[in-house]
Amino acid sequence: MEKQILALQIAHILGEEYPRNWVLNVIEIPKQESHGDLAFPCFPLAKTLRKNPNLIAEEIAQQIKHPVFHKVKPMGGYVNVFLDQTFVANHMLQQIFQDPAAYGSHEFGKGKSIVLDMSAPNIAKPFSMGHLRSTVIGNALANLAKKCGYETVKINYIGDYGTQFGKLLAAYLKWGNEEQLKENPIQELTRVYVEFHKAAEVDPSLIEEGRSWFKKLEDNDEEAVTLWKWFKDVSLSEFEKIYDLLGIEFDLTRGEAYYNNKMEGTIGLLKEKGLLEESEGAQIIRLDEEGLPPCLIRKSNGTTIYATRDLTAAIDRQRTYNFEEVLYVVGQEQTLHFQQVKQVLKKAGFQWAENLKHISFGMMLQDGKKMSTRQGKTVLLEQALEEAIKQAAKNIEEKNPYLEDRHTVAQQVGVGAVIFHDLKHDRRNDVEFSLEEMLTFEGHTAPYLQYAHARTTSLLEKGNFNPEEAVTSIQSESAWPVIKTLRLFPEIIEKAFKEYDPSKMAKHLLELAKNFNRFYAHTKIIGSDESQELLTLIYAVKLQLKEGLSLLGIEAPDHM
Incomplete structure (x- = not known):
């Protein structure tokens, strides 16, 4: 309240060239108590007003008056404000006890919705400390959004599709143990996944075998789909134990695979807009004007990729929730991916794409190094x-x-x-x-x-x-x-x-x-x-x- 009052008075003194919001952003909280409770630096005004900042501070200080201000003093180019402690304390306590649960709330989000794409662990892999970041950051942002008046939709966008699951299918069929999978599913699936990548370093043909199994999955091969569903069910059951411990609930848990039969519609739309190009048998969208590399939509073997699914998901979410914003709480290594998704949607004419925001975060390190399931180097969140x-x-x-x-x-x-x-x-x-x-x-x-x-x-x-x-x-x-x-x-x-x-x-x-x-x-x-x-x-x-x-x-x- 006090900052707003001070900003309003200073803006009135300075005139239209310096609006209240500008003044509000400039006001500081002094580091030393002897310099008061609020401070307005006059240095940015010196060039425009053609005056010494000390003189500007003196002129402004003389005109500021309000019961909340005990003393206003110019100090070294700053307008330093000392608040009336009794006035502030009494006003604040009255606000708190008028409605304790509402204190700190805002209404600027009222009538608007925010979708949060968060947590998103991959099935068949352990819920590591690395996944903790997206989960707790996303949950905190959802809570803050609610406090600001927004309706929130927390989506746990499970990683259950993509080439890595073709690799997992190939790995399980070569090295998997059914009894071990029933007894300790995540541990067994992680074991064969790590084994696959070790073996692929010696025999690169395994990578192609993994791609082949993912193509089978996309083509609804019975064996591939049955195993994949099994892996998914046991994984979600294990993940739920973690979420219960963390006390986190979602409004919707949905995997990438949900969009498998909806991607052709997206690809068709992009084709209608004249955005798709052939490149060495693959389908891409060029983003040269945006200063980005091409966005791959469909691989040369006919399979789709993460971007195709995220484009489809974004269109589906806008239709379903008519969101104000979508917050993708995903690691910073995916920055290019979200830049491409956003620009493709904008090129396709979706103005709301401007409100897709990548809330990036750094890595969870162990001994200064990135954790990796592929290399078997990770800390399990449940154990922690x-x-x-x-x-x-x-x-x-x-x-x-x-x-x-x-x-x-x-x-x-x-x-x-x-x-x-x-x-x-x-x-x-x-x-x-x-x-x-x-x-x-x-x-x-x-x-x-x-x-x-x-x-x-x-x-x-x-x-x-x-x-x-x-x-x-x-x-x-x-x-x-x-x-x-x-x-x-x-x-x-x-x-x-x-x-x-x-x-x-x-x-x-x-x-x-x-x-x-x-x-x-x-x-x-x-x-x-x-x-x-x-x-x-x-x-x-x-x-x-x-x-x-x-x-x-x-x-x-x-x-x-």
Whole structure:
């Protein structure tokens, strides 16, 4: 609120050349508390106004007036604003307690829908730590979108089609063991897949054999389809165990194969538009004008590829959901693919293609190297989650052996640790897999936040706090760092969504927990003269920690 008020006043002072949104984007939060709570740099105005930034700052500072501003001071080319702490605190608490569940919500997405293409593990392969990224980033973005008013459709677009499944069929028929497949399906399918690629290094003809089996699958060969369906069913059953642990549900689970009988319609449409060209027996669409290599639509042997299916899926989703945006939460190595898909759709005349957005992310590394199922080098997500829960249970046993429902809390803490370890990083960066770092109960971790939340619960219980008796006025100066952080929640939600960056929420929660812990360590709360005011503030911290963690897909236990 305060930033908007300041931006509106400065825009009015500067005139039409500097609209409110421009001013809003320029306003900063000073790093040093002595420089106030908000700052507007005047350096960008110097050339246009032909004045020294210091003079501009002085002229602007003299004209800014509002009850929310305690003091406005020009400092080194900046307009530095000190907020009225009591005014801000009281206004914020009134907003929170008017409707606690709605605090931080926005309505700019109302009446619009967003489709999220996320998770998308490949059948017959283990659900590795690498797939965790798409799953938890996509889930957090869906939660943030809902908080901004959007209807969301989370689609788990299973990888169940393509040449690699021809290789898998060939591999199973050569080296597979039916009993082992029934006993431990993913492990057995992974074994033969790895065996295939090792053997193909010695005998390259195996690659062609794999392509031949995929052609059989596309042609509905009975043996190929029966085996493929079996592989798919056992894989989805195994994946469901992971999603249950993570607490993630989808609106639709659909494989690439769903579009097998719909791709001819897409190819026909592209042909009608005059976009298809023959090239060495294959069908392509040239994207020279867009500065991209040609997009392969059909191979010379008649099989389709990933791009053909994604083009078909995009057209189908627009017809079904009339989306505002489609967010493809897929690794950055697929950047070229999504650029091609988007440009092909635009060339075909689909204006909505501009709203297809690739939400790329870095790799999950192990010892600094990319994980690879093909080479047998991967960390299984289920094992990581189970180990995290086991370690959390051990910590609870040591520190609080009489805790009720220890198993549930251990699961909340262990799973939360794994999710937060991913989401605290900027999604575009690579993440080093480190079970030890995930499970640290101090520092930048989910257990640290969950413990802060449990501490608020403990304080509220000791103080016999009743939310219906909340006091929405507070005078305590020591609470100001907590109040300043709490009031940023709506802004953080909007930024995290619009920039598709859940790490902004993760970092906000860490800052809130840090400020709360400092406040708690240096302030007498229970039995003080202002006990009810301070407990009201602590309840607001509890609400925001819980809601913020929930937006990231993490639970917040009341006791740890």
